[in-house]
Amino acid sequence: MKTRVVAADSAAEKESAIAEAVHLLRSGELVALPTETVYGLAADALNVSAVLKIFEAKHRPRFDPLIVHVGSIEMAERIAEIPGASSELIRALMGRFWPGPLTFVLPRREVIPDVVAAGLATVAVRVSAHPVFSAVAAEFGGALAAPSANRFGRISPTRAGDVSEELDGRIPLIVDARDTSHGLESTIVRVERGKIEILRKGPVTAEHLADFGSVSIANHILRVSAPGQLPTHYAPRTRLVVVNSADEFAIPPATKCGLLAWRSSSKSDGFSEVRTLSADGDLKEAAAHLFRYLRELDRANLDLIVAEAVSDEGIGAAIMDRLRRAASVPGAQL
Structure with missing residues (x-):
């Protein structure tokens, strides 16, 4: 497979790149897209065959769930439930940090395939603030599964060239929108009984979240419940x-x-x-x-x-x- 890298700098380039990306996504293919955190490897989250290509391209184990990106809170509610007991707090956090680098682990609806959630009863959901990713998500009109666009366990990509180094010949398209801004993957939280538990640390910090309620950090992971929780991850080949x-x-x-x-x-x-x-x-x-x-x-x-x-x-x-x-x-x- 030949991997194309297309720029998204000028307005014309951005329009062309978005159209090509959406066409491929609707055809069940993979596209590497920039987000404000790191570059993501996107596929139609509701297309099992497309999602399986993510695992194949990344050599990712099936027990590691994927983050699903949506375009709005309304779209998030089509694939996940916002529990009534925590609804006020979750919506307040969404209102403050979406679009942005905060991912919520929520009870999933039946529309989410098992392979996306790694068989869990929950799904990780966020809304990206990156203008290119947001435009692709809006034009696509559905949910996009998008883990980081690198081989599993390796250093996450913050430039299109990093994606090429990892996945050249394994995916059809990389959209190049230059360096990502945060450089770290999103913060992942679970909100239950009025408390915020951080499952993965990221750009939205415990200090930010403390303005909304009690915050704890999941330090001892016995079972993977969200992406990015494995003890060895983000690793260079060099010791x-x-x-x-x-x-x-x-x-x-x-x-x-x-x-x-x-x-x-x-x-x-x-x-x-x-x-x-x-x-x-x-x-x-x-x-x-x-x-x-x-x-x-x-x-x-x-x-x-x-x-x-x-x-x-x-x-x-x-x-x-x-x-x-x-x-x-x-x-x-x-």
Whole structure:
């Protein structure tokens, strides 16, 4: 299969790319699309044959459920139920954070195929704020299953070129709308009995959600109930360790090491390659750079990537979640 990459910069390019994407989606094919978080691999969520192509292209295990993207709250209610007991809180959160990087795990309606939900009684639902994805969803007029557009377990793509690196020859179309803005996957929550449980950390932080009610974080996952919960995920091919500070790390003899530094003040002597998440220690900037710089270091033929821990506040908690999962030994820190 030949994979086409089409730009969506100018108005004319965007119109053409959207039309081609919708045509392919209606034909049961896959399309890589930009979202505000990372690039997603979209398919008609109600077409089992199309959804199975996602699992095949990504080498994704069937027990890992998919996020379903819709165009509105009204469309969300066609595929999922908003429980009455939590309706007021859920709708308040949707009103504040949709469109945007917040995904809700809700009881699914029968229209959602088992393969989308991995056999669970729930479905993960969100509305993307990206203008290209939103336009495709609106023109398509239905629900789109869209996990990240990369091989399963690998670093999520924040550029069209990343998608090509992962899935060239496996999907027909990539729509290139340049870099994503957040650089991290959406926050996933479950709302029950007036409480908000974070199932996956992301751009919408616990601090943001605390304005609406009691917030807890699911730290010990016994069974996958939402996408992105596996202990080893978002991983480069190169071995990665997380350290508190590069100053405290002794580079092993005859080891070609790369450094993913938190800020510019970090020690870099002896490292073959260095990428700095944010020179000024800005967590939003660090999040936007995380997967891009991890991918660049992974391409550099290193023996080891050393990643410095960032502040565990706000979106820093999501960055640390991704780094710990990306470590060769889950949770590894030196």
